[in-house]
Amino acid sequence: MEKILEVNHLTIDFNTFAGPVHAIRDVSFHLNKGETLAIVGESGSGKSVTMRTVMGLLATNAKIEAGEVKLEGKDILKKSEKELNAMRGNDVAMIFQDPMTSLDPTMTIGKQVAEPLRLHTKISQKAALKEAVRVLELVGIHDAARRLKDYPHQFSGGQRQRIVIAIAIINHPKVLIADEPTTALDVTIQAQIIHLLQEIQHKIDTAIIFITHDLGVVAGIADRVAVMYAGKIIESGDVDEVFYNPQHPYTWGLLEAMPTLETKRDRLYAIPGTPPDLLDPPKGDAFAPRNRYAMKIDTEQEPPFFQVSQTHYAATWLLAPGAPTVELPPEIVRRRKIWAQKHPSQEAAK
Amino acid sequence: MSEDTREKLVEVRDLVQTFNAGKKDEVRAIQDISFDIYRGETLGLVGESGSGKTTTGRSIIRLYDPTSGTVKFEGQDIAKLKNGSKAMHQFRRQMQMIFQDPYASLNPRMKVKDIIAEGLDIHHLVKSEKERDDRVAALLEEVGLNPDHATRYPHEFSGGQRQRIGIARALAVEPEFIIADEPISALDVSIQAQVVNLMKDIQDKNGLTYLFIAHDLSMVKYISDRIAVMHNGRLVELASSDEVYTHPLHPYTQSLLSAIPEPDPDTERRRVLVPYDASQAEGDDKARSMTEVFPGHFIYAATDEVAGYQHAAQAAHAND
Numbered sequence: 001m002e003k004i005l006e007v008n009h010l011t012i013d014f015n016t017f018a019g020p021v022h023a024i025r026d027v028s029f030h031l032n033k034g035e036t037l038a039i040v041g042e043s044g045s046g047k048s049v050t051m052r053t054v055m056g057l058l059a060t061n062a063k064i065e066a067g068e069v070k071l072e073g074k075d076i077l078k079k080s081e082k083e084l085n086a087m088r089g090n091d092v093a094m095i096f097q098d099p100m101t102s103l104d105p106t107m108t109i110g111k112q113v114a115e116p117l118r119l120h121t122k123i124s125q126k127a128a129l130k131e132a133v134r135v136l137e138l139v140g141i142h143d144a145a146r147r148l149k150d151y152p153h154q155f156s157g158g159q160r161q162r163i164v165i166a167i168a169i170i171n172h173p174k175v176l177i178a179d180e181p182t183t184a185l186d187v188t189i190q191a192q193i194i195h196l197l198q199e200i201q202h203k204i205d206t207a208i209i210f211i212t213h214d215l216g217v218v219a220g221i222a223d224r225v226a227v228m229y230a231g232k233i234i235e236s237g238d239v240d241e242v243f244y245n246p247q248h249p250y251t252w253g254l255l256e257a258m259p260t261l262e263t264k265r266d267r268l269y270a271i272p273g274t275p276p277d278l279l280d281p282p283k284g285d286a287f288a289p290r291n292r293y294a295m296k297i298d299t300e301q302e303p304p305f306f307q308v309s310q311t312h313y314a315a316t317w318l319l320a321p322g323a324p325t326v327e328l329p330p331e332i333v334r335r336r337k338i339w340a341q342k343h344p345s346q347e348a349a350k
Numbered sequence: 351m352s353e354d355t356r357e358k359l360v361e362v363r364d365l366v367q368t369f370n371a372g373k374k375d376e377v378r379a380i381q382d383i384s385f386d387i388y389r390g391e392t393l394g395l396v397g398e399s400g401s402g403k404t405t406t407g408r409s410i411i412r413l414y415d416p417t418s419g420t421v422k423f424e425g426q427d428i429a430k431l432k433n434g435s436k437a438m439h440q441f442r443r444q445m446q447m448i449f450q451d452p453y454a455s456l457n458p459r460m461k462v463k464d465i466i467a468e469g470l471d472i473h474h475l476v477k478s479e480k481e482r483d484d485r486v487a488a489l490l491e492e493v494g495l496n497p498d499h500a501t502r503y504p505h506e507f508s509g510g511q512r513q514r515i516g517i518a519r520a521l522a523v524e525p526e527f528i529i530a531d532e533p534i535s536a537l538d539v540s541i542q543a544q545v546v547n548l549m550k551d552i553q554d555k556n557g558l559t560y561l562f563i564a565h566d567l568s569m570v571k572y573i574s575d576r577i578a579v580m581h582n583g584r585l586v587e588l589a590s591s592d593e594v595y596t597h598p599l600h601p602y603t604q605s606l607l608s609a610i611p612e613p614d615p616d617t618e619r620r621r622v623l624v625p626y627d628a629s630q631a632e633g634d635d636k637a638r639s640m641t642e643v644f645p646g647h648f649i650y651a652a653t654d655e656v657a658g659y660q661h662a663a664q665a666a667h668a669n670d
Contacts, residue, residue, distance in 0.1 A: 042538040042539070042540060042541075043509075157399075186399055186565060187398070187567065187606065187610055187611075188398065188605060188606060188609045188623075188626075189398075190609065191608075191609040191611070191621075192623075194611075213538060213539055214539075214611065215613035216610070216611030216612050216613050216618075217611045218613070219614055219615045219618045220611050220615075220618035220619075220621065239615045240615055243613065243615050244615075253540060254539055254540065255613060256543075257539050257540050257543035258539060258568065258613050259568050259569060259571065259572035260568060260612055260613065260614065267547055267550070268543040268547055268572065270540060270543035271540035271543070271544075274510065274511075274541075338616070
């Protein structure tokens with residue numbers, strides 16, 4: 001498969017009055033052409049910072065300590081501001097979380113949707129607006145020609161997010177980054193927007209990075225999943241691998257913490273404690289203090305990535321040769337059973 | 351439990367809440383809803399934004415005076431309580447609220463102990479500084495926070511911890527009934543589970559009654575005994591939480607349930623969204639009211655629709 005985006009060993013610190021915050025700690029991942037990669041994590045895990053780096057939108061107090069971000073083989077960290085401007089909204093586009101604040105309230109939606117075209121191509125205003133109508137219809141704004149002169153406040157939340165998507169896709173970006181695009185929306189509207197993103201992906205053949213903390217949404221949209229914790233990716237794999245054969249205790253905890261509709265009224269598993277302070281990340285595995293399965297080595301040494309399959313990796317000492325076999329949480333046992341049914345020939349991973 | 355043996359703590363009857371009545375920007379936020387909340391239960395109230403669920407909560411705690419209809423708490427009509435009266439004072443103590451936004455709902459200029467003890471002071475529940483501090487320490491411990499942090503300010507706490515402070519504040523005056531308005535939607539998944547577990551523990555220990563308002567339907571199912579579904583200011587379905595999820599009867603509930611994402615790729619691949627056309631089941635001019643179509647299962651229906659719903663309910667249960 002052709003890789004469109006490659007992030008290698010990205011390490012970013014933020015300078016603050018209290019000292020450097022180690023927000024991104026050696027993050028590597030790639031995005032294949034036309035696929036959807038979901039990046040899952042809690043607030044502060046580094047998912048949004050990683051995406052801002054890909055967009056060249058880091059805050060001024062951010063310092064890239066190491067790593068590279070290659071878009072079609074070219075390192076964007078080495079690009080000039082002018083080159084970045086040519087890239088943003090053209091090769092890489094972003095959909096933001098809050099459709100209420102990501103549109104300009106003083107500008108008609110026709111102009112806002114046509115703006116990326118006007119910026120990146122030599123096209124007349126008239127032709128750009130015509131294209132805007134086409135894209136607005138594509139994202140499900142009915143009667144778009146008549147609504148070009150309307151302002152954002154004349155649209156509902158779901159419609160606004162459709163308009164934000166229209167702006168992002170008008171230049172047919174190779175990579176579309178969606179940062180919690182449905183978190184602010186009602187569940188029925190959320191389902192419509194996700195369906196729309198999938199349709200558009202097929203129509204314009206773009207790759208999508210979908211950032212979210214909602215595992216339900218991930219299960220529906222992702223081809224591959226990367227789970228982030230405390231500035232690192234701790235598990236990545238195909239969507240079935242991560243949901244039915246998860247390996248990292250943090251992934252287990254996330255899956256257990258979400259009640260499914262079958263969950264009966266007893267206690268939910270809650271990951272104890274809170275994420276670590278990245279001003280001073282703990283020695284060893286950052287998840288160790290909250291990890292039921294932590295061993296002595298977890299507090300001493302950071303686990304490397306262990307390979308589970310060709311596509312599946314997890315950074316936990318439980319996968320090390322000679323690690324003890326642990327008793328899995330019931331929810332994970334249930335999921336592993338589904339995995340075993342799907343892959344009867346394969347011996348289930350330990 | 352059968353209907354008759356349960357004690358009704360809150361009775362909402364024909365409640366209508368209209369804002370800017372008679373003006374051009376009139377909003378009919380709640381249009382004639384009736385339901386009961388039984389002592390000791392958790393009633394989940396779900397619906398999309400603008401459906402009227404928050405307004406319902408605020409009307410019950412009497413932040414609004416109802417346009418028409420009544421809200422009774424322990425048999426007493428709360429609209430008849432006079433502001434400043436002793437009875438009103440007592441009512442305010444018995445009913446407390448936990449808010450959605452743990453950042454906006456704590457005064458940043460107050461110490462945690464003063465935030466928690468504000469209700470104790472107002473209701474004169476403590477006699478000395480020492481008793482006040484002891485009570486705050488006990489409350490902090492009850493919600494899983496370190497009592498030594500009583501002298502800190504809200505900004506020193508994370509979102510989940512702040513929500514615990516909000517819960518401690520609500521518990522301070524030993525209420526009987528707590529309205530939790532989207533208490534977990536601003537929190538991360540792992541922290542949501544912590545807060546929901548805490549709320550359940552406290553309920554079991556203190557025999558509290560909850561009205562749990564939310565749009566996260568899987569969490570609502572998990573915490574609630576019964577669920578009420580709202581749409582466009584109306585209650586459209588009310589039943590036990592299992593019943594609502596396994597046998598939803600109202601087309602709006604069916605549509606809502608079909609949209610809940612689940613952390614299971616196979617389920618998601620099979621997902622079929624059920625569209626909802628409001629003009630069919632509530633928008634036309636037929637007179638509708640909440641009707642019991644199966645024991646404990648209420649639907650917003652017109653008289654000529656009842657038979658159809660009853661039939662559907664019986665068919666659904668026959669297949670169990």
